[in-house]
Amino acid sequence: MHVDLHTHTDCSDGKLTPDELISRALDRKVSLLSITDHDTLSAYSALESVPAEITLVPGIEFSCGWKKLEIHIVGLSIDLANPVMQKAVADQQQARLVRARQIAEHLEKQGVPDAFDGTAQIAGNDNIGRPHFAAFLIETGVCKSTTEAFKKYLSIKNLARYWPEVSTSIEWIRGAGGIAVLAHPLKYKLTRTRLNMLLDDFQAAGGRAMEVISGKQLEWQTRDMASLCIKRGLLASCGSDFHQPDLSWAELADIPPLPGDCEPVWRHFA
Ligand code: AMP
Numbered sequence: 001m002h003v004d005l006h007t008h009t010d011c012s013d014g015k016l017t018p019d020e021l022i023s024r025a026l027d028r029k030v031s032l033l034s035i036t037d038h039d040t041l042s043a044y045s046a047l048e049s050v051p052a053e054i055t056l057v058p059g060i061e062f063s064c065g066w067k068k069l070e071i072h073i074v075g076l077s078i079d080l081a082n083p084v085m086q087k088a089v090a091d092q093q094q095a096r097l098v099r100a101r102q103i104a105e106h107l108e109k110q111g112v113p114d115a116f117d118g119t120a121q122i123a124g125n126d127n128i129g130r131p132h133f134a135a136f137l138i139e140t141g142v143c144k145s146t147t148e149a150f151k152k153y154l155s156i157k158n159l160a161r162y163w164p165e166v167s168t169s170i171e172w173i174r175g176a177g178g179i180a181v182l183a184h185p186l187k188y189k190l191t192r193t194r195l196n197m198l199l200d201d202f203q204a205a206g207g208r209a210m211e212v213i214s215g216k217q218l219e220w221q222t223r224d225m226a227s228l229c230i231k232r233g234l235l236a237s238c239g240s241d242f243h244q245p246d247l248s249w250a251e252l253a254d255i256p257p258l259p260g261d262c263e264p265v266w267r268h269f270a
């Protein structure tokens, strides 16, 4: 069974439409899929249909702040119609807009004018993220690559202040009947002591799972995350964090299997 519980569409910073993503998942024999766009559930209302071969798990990836860092919490098996969730998504959209204005102001000071309007046009939705700013910086010839754009212009200090606490996003997810999952624990580049502090806070707030697998990763990383997950009594999730088709290192469902000694999060979906 191919499982991918972390993917993006063009409703956030992905490139495929929700229907194109589903079609790619079908081609790649994914039977359990979650669309987890950043701070939005729009993909679920945009979807035309889901074939019988795929079980689609309602999900989201919330941006949060923890000790001035941006941390991502995935919510899986949530009730899309839940009022707590609806309000949460509206609040996050608002925060994203305020943040985008701030990023544009920062770029203006760096000598790049009109970034807000240009970026909003590229995003084509009101869910503007830094990858859209990166695309704008490339389109206007300011940068040559996304990596350069992030390095020189978009690694702005204290952007986490726009987001709610990790505990707040966990409250939203639990309020909507879902399971809160710590996304890509290795991406934050925390020392082990700090990662354990984050997991202490995450679990104290009701977080129940972590991504043991996040995209292609090395065998030792999988073993490391699996043992941390088991030691802490957490459920295990796996996902590619797929955003677009033309990146061979981040293809949909192209991930190592979950180690057999982990308890898969999907056994606990309501
Ligand atoms: P935002 O939601 O505005 O904080 O943007 C975060 C998103 O940018 C992540 O979900 C990734 O898709 C992407 N991203 C983060 N860091 C980089 C990077 N160094 N290079 C390319 N994309 C990145």
Ligand code: MN
Binding pocket: 008, 013, 038, 243
């Ligand atoms: Mn992204």
Ligand code: MN
Binding pocket: 061, 072, 183, 184
């Ligand atoms: Mn993320």
Ligand code: MN
Binding pocket: 006, 007, 008, 061, 241
């Ligand atoms: Mn993601």
